[in-house]
Amino acid sequence: MTSPLIDLLRRVSRALGFETVDSFPPGHAYARTRWNAAYFDIASDVKPDEIERRICDAIANTPLVFAHISNPTPRMQRALFGVIEQRLRHRHQRDAAQLAALLIKAYASRDIPEAMPGLRNVIADTANEEAGVRIQAVLDFLNSVQSPFDVIEMRH
Structure with a gap:
């Protein structure tokens, strides 16, 4: 008897933004993307485009949070590329290398969408x-691709 009431309260709570989400809504193009909600405080009523923007901002400001995302979207990956x-430009x-290692770990999943053609290969x-060899190969690849970091993303 209490189960339907609890389910209703959960749906209302989620709709009002009282919960923290850890994935895009079902049916979203990147529904397999997951993140640790403890690192990304995103209310359940936030729209998917805004969710992705907030996560990309978090990556740009604190790039090690990328480790807490599984199957990151191409936009999230490009934030890490940046x-x-x-x-590399500042000779750090x-x-x-530490960030390239996170990228390699993310690509261990077959479900990750490739953000830059050839990176998966x-x-x-x-x-x-x-x-060390793997990290250097990734860094060399990123350096060799002409302007991989200046990609302008089109809004739909």
């Missing part, structure tokens, strides 16, 4: 190499 590019190799081709 931080990696910035770190160790920081860039670079990561797959180095699967049997040591971590």
Whole structure:
């Protein structure tokens, strides 16, 4: 008897934004993308485009939060690419390498959408190499792609 009442209260709570979400709504193009809600305080009434923007802002400000996202969207990946590019430009190799390692870990999932053509192949081709070799391959690839960080995303 209490189960229908609890279900109703949960739906109302979610609709009013009292809950924190950890994924896009069912049916969304990136419904497989998940994040740890403890790191991204996003109310349940926030629209998907705004959710993605907030997560990208969080990545730009604190890039290590990327580790708490599974199957990040291409836009989220591009936010990380931007931080990696910035770190490389300022000669912070160790920081860039740490972020490239997060990217490699994210691509362990077959469900992650490829944000930059060829990146999945670079990561797959180095699967049997040591971590340092894999990280350097990813950094070399990102450096070799012409303007990979200046991608302008079109709004639909």
